[in-house]
Amino acid sequence: MEGGVESASKDVDQPLLSLRGISKNFGAVEALREVDLDVSAGEVTAIIGDNGAGKSTLIKTVSGILTPSEGQIFWCGERVALKTPREADELGISTVYQDLALCDNLDIVANMFLGHESLRYRLLDENAMEAAAKVTLNSLAVTTVRSVRSLVVSLSGGQRQSVAVARAVMRDAKLVILDEPTAALGVTQTAQVLSLIRRLADRGIAVLVISHNLNDVFTVADRLAVMHLGRMVHVGPISEFTPQTAVEIITTGTFVGAKANSTRSQPSNAGDRQ
Amino acid sequence: MTDEESSLPDESETANSGLQESQDQDVVAIDSATSVLEADDVSDGSFNAYLKGSLTKLRSGQSGLLPILVGLTALVIFFQLKNSLFLSVGNLTNLLTQASYLVMFGFAEIWVLLLGEIDLSAGYNGAIGGAVMAVLAGTYHRYPWWLAILGGLAASTAIGALVGTIVIRLRIPSFIVSLAFLLGLQGILLKVVNFDNYQGSVSVLNGPLLDLVNGNLSRTAGWILIAGAVGIYAVLVIVSDARRRRSKSEGAPFIITLVKVFGVAASGLVLLLVCNANRGIIVPLSGIPFCVPIILGFLITWKFLLTRTRFGRNIYAIGGNAEAARRAGINLGLNRVTAFALTGLTAGAAGILYTSRLGGSSAAVDGGQLVLLAVAAAVIGGVSLFGGRGKMIHALVGGMIIAIIYNGMGLIGLDAATQDIVIGLVLLAAVSVEAVSRRGSTVRA
Ligand SMILES: Nc1ncnc2c1ncn2[C@@H]1O[C@H](COP(=O)(O)OP(=O)(O)OP(=O)(O)O)[C@@H](O)[C@H]1O
Ligand SMILES: [Mg+2]
Numbered sequence: 001m002e003g004g005v006e007s008a009s010k011d012v013d014q015p016l017l018s019l020r021g022i023s024k025n026f027g028a029v030e031a032l033r034e035v036d037l038d039v040s041a042g043e044v045t046a047i048i049g050d051n052g053a054g055k056s057t058l059i060k061t062v063s064g065i066l067t068p069s070e071g072q073i074f075w076c077g078e079r080v081a082l083k084t085p086r087e088a089d090e091l092g093i094s095t096v097y098q099d100l101a102l103c104d105n106l107d108i109v110a111n112m113f114l115g116h117e118s119l120r121y122r123l124l125d126e127n128a129m130e131a132a133a134k135v136t137l138n139s140l141a142v143t144t145v146r147s148v149r150s151l152v153v154s155l156s157g158g159q160r161q162s163v164a165v166a167r168a169v170m171r172d173a174k175l176v177i178l179d180e181p182t183a184a185l186g187v188t189q190t191a192q193v194l195s196l197i198r199r200l201a202d203r204g205i206a207v208l209v210i211s212h213n214l215n216d217v218f219t220v221a222d223r224l225a226v227m228h229l230g231r232m233v234h235v236g237p238i239s240e241f242t243p244q245t246a247v248e249i250i251t252t253g254t255f256v257g258a259k260a261n262s263t264r265s266q267p268s269n270a271g272d273r274q
Numbered sequence: 275m276t277d278e279e280s281s282l283p284d285e286s287e288t289a290n291s292g293l294q295e296s297q298d299q300d301v302v303a304i305d306s307a308t309s310v311l312e313a314d315d316v317s318d319g320s321f322n323a324y325l326k327g328s329l330t331k332l333r334s335g336q337s338g339l340l341p342i343l344v345g346l347t348a349l350v351i352f353f354q355l356k357n358s359l360f361l362s363v364g365n366l367t368n369l370l371t372q373a374s375y376l377v378m379f380g381f382a383e384i385w386v387l388l389l390g391e392i393d394l395s396a397g398y399n400g401a402i403g404g405a406v407m408a409v410l411a412g413t414y415h416r417y418p419w420w421l422a423i424l425g426g427l428a429a430s431t432a433i434g435a436l437v438g439t440i441v442i443r444l445r446i447p448s449f450i451v452s453l454a455f456l457l458g459l460q461g462i463l464l465k466v467v468n469f470d471n472y473q474g475s476v477s478v479l480n481g482p483l484l485d486l487v488n489g490n491l492s493r494t495a496g497w498i499l500i501a502g503a504v505g506i507y508a509v510l511v512i513v514s515d516a517r518r519r520r521s522k523s524e525g526a527p528f529i530i531t532l533v534k535v536f537g538v539a540a541s542g543l544v545l546l547l548v549c550n551a552n553r554g555i556i557v558p559l560s561g562i563p564f565c566v567p568i569i570l571g572f573l574i575t576w577k578f579l580l581t582r583t584r585f586g587r588n589i590y591a592i593g594g595n596a597e598a599a600r601r602a603g604i605n606l607g608l609n610r611v612t613a614f615a616l617t618g619l620t621a622g623a624a625g626i627l628y629t630s631r632l633g634g635s636s637a638a639v640d641g642g643q644l645v646l647l648a649v650a651a652a653v654i655g656g657v658s659l660f661g662g663r664g665k666m667i668h669a670l671v672g673g674m675i676i677a678i679i680y681n682g683m684g685l686i687g688l689d690a691a692t693q694d695i696v697i698g699l700v701l702l703a704a705v706s707v708e709a710v711s712r713r714g715s716t717v718r719a
Contacts, residue, residue, distance in 0.1 A: 065601060086603035101601045103594035105662035106587075114591055115602030123582045127521035147327075149524045 014077045015040045016206045017062065017175055022071035024057055031057040032068070035232045037225055039175065044197055044207045046217045046238075049227035050250055055210045056098050058227070059177050062208075063095040064088035089115075092174035096181050098210075100164040104153035108145065109133045111152050112167040136170045137162070141192045157184040165193055175206045182216055194220045214243050228253030324527050341707050342656060342671055349675065353682030360685055364553040367563060371487050371631060373677035374565035378624035379648035380655070380669025381572055385613040385620070387652055388580075388593045390661025391448035393617050395437055395455030396648060398463055398641030400625025403430035405466040405635035407626050408476040411483055415470075419482040427622040433459070434618015438611040456642060464637050475636035478629060486568065486630040490561030493550045499567055500542040508535045565627055569670070572623065576616075577666045589613055593661030624648075650697070651676055654704040675700070 015038035024032040032054045039045050047055045060066040062073065064082040073080055075091055082088045088095075102111050109126070112133045118125040133148050142162040145155065152160060161184045168176055178197070182190045197220050201207050211217050217224065218238065225235045226249045234255045241249075249255050353360040379400060386393045393399075407426030410417040417425065437455050441448045467476050478484055491499060515531045549562040580586035588609045591599040600606055628644070629635045653659060654675055655668030679700060683693045 063601070084603070085601045086605075089603050095601075097601065101595070101598035103591045103598050103662070105594035106590060110587060110591075114587075114599070115604050117584050117587060119584065124584065124587065127518055127523045130523045131521055147524055 015074075016076060017208075018074040018077075019058075019062070020072045020074065022058065022061055022068045022073070024054075024061060024066060025069045031230055032061070033230045034071070035227075035230075037232060037235060039206050039208050041174070041206045042201055042204045043222040044201045044209060044220050045223045045225060046221035047208065047210045047225045047227060048212070048214070048217060048246065048250055052229075053227040054230040055227055056179055059095065059179055059208065059210065062088065062175075063093055063097075063177060086115075092172070093177065094168045094171060094173035094175070095177040096161075096164045096168045096179060098179040098183075100160055102152045102160055102164060105151065107151050108137075108148045108155075108163050111163055112136070112170060114167075116171060132170065133166070136166045140166050140169075140196060141188065142166065158186055158189055161185055162189055162193075165196070169196060169200065173205065175208065176200055177208045179210045180212065181209065182211065182213065190216070214246055217246070218243060226250060226255075324530060339656065339667070339671060342654065342675070342704065345704075346671065346675055346678070349678050349682065353678070353685065356682070356686045360682055362553075363548050363551040364555075365681070365685070366548050367553055369674075369677055369681050370549075371563050371565055372681055373674050374487055374563075374569055375624050375628040375631060375644075376647055376651050376676055377569055377670050377673030378572065378620060378627055379644055380651035380673045381576055381666055382617045382620035382624055383645070383648040383652050384576075384657055384664055384666060384669055385589070385617045386448065387649070387657050387659060388589050388661060388664055389610060389613055390593045390596075390659075391441065391610070391614075392452060392649065392659075393434070393437060393448060393614065393621075394452040394645055395433070395459055395641075396452075396617055396621040397643070397645030398456055398459035398639075399430050399433045399437075399618055400621035400623075400628065400644065401635065401639040401641045402433065402459060402463050402466060402625065403427060403622030404625035404629030404639075405463055405476060407483065408478050408629055408635045409466060409469050409472070411478065411480040412470070412472070412476055413479070419480050422480070422483065423626060426626050427619055430622025430625065431615050431619040434621065435611055435615035437618070438614025441614070442607045442610050456645070460641065463635075463639065463641070467635055467637050475634060475638075477634035483626075483630055484633060485564055487563065487565045487627050488630065488633075489564045490549070490559070491564065491567070492561055496546055496550055496562040499562065500546045503570065504535075504539045504542045507538055511535055568623075568627070572620065573666050573670060576620070580666065585609065585612065590662055593663075595662075621648075647676060650701045654701055656708065658708075672704075 017037075017039040019035055019037045022032055022035040022037075023030070035054070035058060037045075037047075037058070047058065049055050057066065061068045062082065064085040064087050067083060073082060080087075080091065082091075082093075103114065106114070109130050113129045118128045118132070120128070130148055137145070137148065140162060142159070145159055145162075152163065155163065161181065165178065165181050168178065178193075181197075182193050185193060194216060197207050197209060201222070209217075209221070218241075221238050223235065223237055224241055224246065226233050226246070228250070231253070233253050234249055245255070350361070359365055379396065382396050382400070383393065403426040405426075406429045407422045409415065410425045411419060411422035433455070437448070437452055440446065441451045444451075464474070467474050482489075511531055511534065515525070515528060518525050519528070545566070546562065549566075550560050552558050552560050554560070580589065588599065588604045591602070591604060592606060592609060596606060624644075628639070648669075651672035652664065652669045653672065655664075655670070655672030657664030657668045657672075676697060679697055680693055683696060688696075
């Protein structure tokens, strides 16, 4: 079973995104230390780790918000420098941030299309944007919003999160990154977002999701990446983990499960690909 | 609340049955407020629902122009009761020319206020634009009027862009940068009005330039202007309303669109009748002042830029949440500098109106007072100082209110000191109304 997953991931010629030796310092704070990670198309990769482990910082280096102090990012095997959000966007990376990054003073439609407005004769095409926004929101079963023209400031925390998720999945992305996408969601919306994540991966999209909710992680993830104090301590298929070992590694930062062999195999894999 | 929830899904069923069907049935059972998405008060197009939606908005602090229009009406009634000359055609037309440059300075300041910035130098910047125009058209150069105007506008736009560039490049708060420019530009104004042997004051002798504010359209031209403007407005509004309806987008019911068109037509007609009536005391005098189409032109163009283009959307986004805008790939620096340049350009236009009204430019122009009135006009009209909220029309209403108060108090014989105190109180009252209505709303701290 476990060997099957391993060989399957080797058959995939190349990971979509590879991070090699990513470090990030904020002054004296070392938020990331030599992090390696591969993200493949059609897979859900979950990053877990305690508060302050560096998860959000890591995904911000991928979405072009933070430039790593050191390290390399490969996209389809080619080295890329993601200096601005626009560059990440053009590669097909779309992100739901932990703080959602919504404009309170704009309505739902405007937020969903921010930076990517539909134009008609070079002017905003509000009708087209509204129709597309409604379709996406409906597919996410976001039904409690009074109007897609409501200002975001008037939404509840969960509704705001739904809007942020809808925005990230609306456009055709190759990699969708979600930083705690279900943190504020109710039972229904959480189920919807998880099933959406699954559907995205099944459509061949790479999904990178951060979550503190191990239930969600074990429901939806194909691979787990565990971070501890800025280091990537273990990456492996979900079958290597049980919720207990996951909790252990999150808190202690060392992988003491019976499958220590595959732990060691991980860095050598990474070496092959370089 | 429960009434609302149970009745709304029925209303929405017919309009959006396609979308409703696509929803997961399991989900529907769990959530009590299901299927309200399409059932919004405004979306189903009925008048009652629209009214209900507007009331909800009002209660949540998005009161729009209503309170300020009520205040304006109260002022008009008060001054008319105190002095029956207030609503005479002569005074009303005078009021328009008095308000013209205030409104234009207000338009200027809105561009930066929407970003959450401020440009304290806009007053002196505008004064310099007017002075440059006066010098270019003056006895030593005799440029044609339009070239003189272009020269003045170019100078102000460049100064505005410079202020913006320094703010963005050096990351210094715009308050400080523009304060420095306020002080420095005062000196530059002095240099400009002492150029070419002028002794600190430059008169405008050029006919068209004096006419910008002081001249009037002929009665026929007034009719053509108003009929044309109302006609184009009506066609545009009704066509876009029809398109919206066809694509099932949300919005006000058709009756509201009609009410708006009739409202605009009625205001246009009143304006026309007032201005076309004879207000001359010795010789007959009538017609819409030239500044009216100029102000309307700026209002429409700037509103169009703000609401219909990607640039305008970016401005609101940056003012609402700059970091979110950055993450959405918006170029913050370019958009900000452009907004500062537009502040400069509009301030230049305002300064040109001001210079035209005074018949010249001099070192005595108080750019500090002008910019503070500009900010006051925008804020009284409803523009937020924190960025992201406000419309061009707010400066029109706010500028009119300030002009009405000065004009009315002058008519009833209050001295300048009292006038300033009252303006201060009105500004305080306007912001308080805004703040109090906000407090009841859902706005986050
Ligand atoms: N802009 C910043 N400036 C300084 N330090 C920062 C900054 N952003 C993050 N850090 C630090 O980097 C470390 C990692 O932060 P990060 O936000 O990536 O954690 P996280 O794993 O996402 O945590 P959480 O689960 O709480 O979201 C923390 O110690 C944090 O204090
Ligand atoms: Mg985080």
